Amino acid sequence: QSALTQPPSASGSPGQSVAISCTGTSSDIGGYNYVSWYQQHPGKAPKLMIYEVSKRPSGVPDRFSGSKSGNTASLTVSGLQAEDEAEYYCSSYASSNNWVFGGGTKLTVL
Amino acid sequence: QVQLAESGGGVVQPGRSLRLSCAASGFIFSNYGMHWVRQAPGKGLEWVALIRLDGSDKYYADSVRGRFTISRDNSKSTLYLQMDSLRAEDTAMYYCARRDAYSAFDYWGQGTLVTVSS
Numbered sequence: 001q002s003a004l005t006q007p008p009s010a011s012g013s014p015g016q017s018v019a020i021s022c023t024g025t026s027s028d029i030g031g032y033n034y035v036s037w038y039q040q041h042p043g044k045a046p047k048l049m050i051y052e053v054s055k056r057p058s059g060v061p062d063r064f065s066g067s068k069s070g071n072t073a074s075l076t077v078s079g080l081q082a083e084d085e086a087e088y089y090c091s092s093y094a095s096s097n098n099w100v101f102g103g104g105t106k107l108t109v110l
Numbered sequence: 111q112v113q114l115a116e117s118g119g120g121v122v123q124p125g126r127s128l129r130l131s132c133a134a135s136g137f138i139f140s141n142y143g144m145h146w147v148r149q150a151p152g153k154g155l156e157w158v159a160l161i162r163l164d165g166s167d168k169y170y171a172d173s174v175r176g177r178f179t180i181s182r183d184n185s186k187s188t189l190y191l192q193m194d195s196l197r198a199e200d201t202a203m204y205y206c207a208r209r210d211a212y213s214a215f216d217y218w219g220q221g222t223l224v225t226v227s228s
Contacts, residue, residue: 003154036214038155045205045221046147046155051214089155093213097169099145099157 004090004102011108017078020105022090023071028100030071034093037066037075041086050075085109112136112217114206119222122196132189132206132219139187143209146180146191148202196226
């Protein structure tokens, strides 16, 4: 199963909004509404930020939002804050009990 | 609160075996499917395996099928990953993660590092 495609980097100034894309195929993102996003700070475990395309777990700020169109999902971070600087990974269920991740996007807060 | 704690990592020679454990607490372990996910140094995340609630169904990534075996002991709230015929490319941090109802990985352990090297 091929990895999902994410841009290697993204950036924005504090208070701005930034969107991170995640492109897959009709066998993963396009075929299911089971897209999730994870935040990972250096040396730490990933943390779930978005599940089922656009839902936020309890405790995740509403500055984080998710969407999907066709085979591409997006994570938008609004009102950027310094603590948002991290690596972000998308993931999708990919049929036959397989899961696939994106290569990760390094978000820099300028 | 939900806690997952991996152990068992270390340095191992190519072709040898290693067994990882993941001790769970703070939730009813037998009510959840559990995953292993790995991350090679400086690289992205890679799904490795899933085991369902009672351990009857197990699923693997192509890269580890036939070499790795996922299992669980619900009486001990512990998840395992038996890794045989290890290769250099299996070098990674190995995380256990809980599967939520929406096919997301909702809680993660801190990981255990496996290094395959002669």
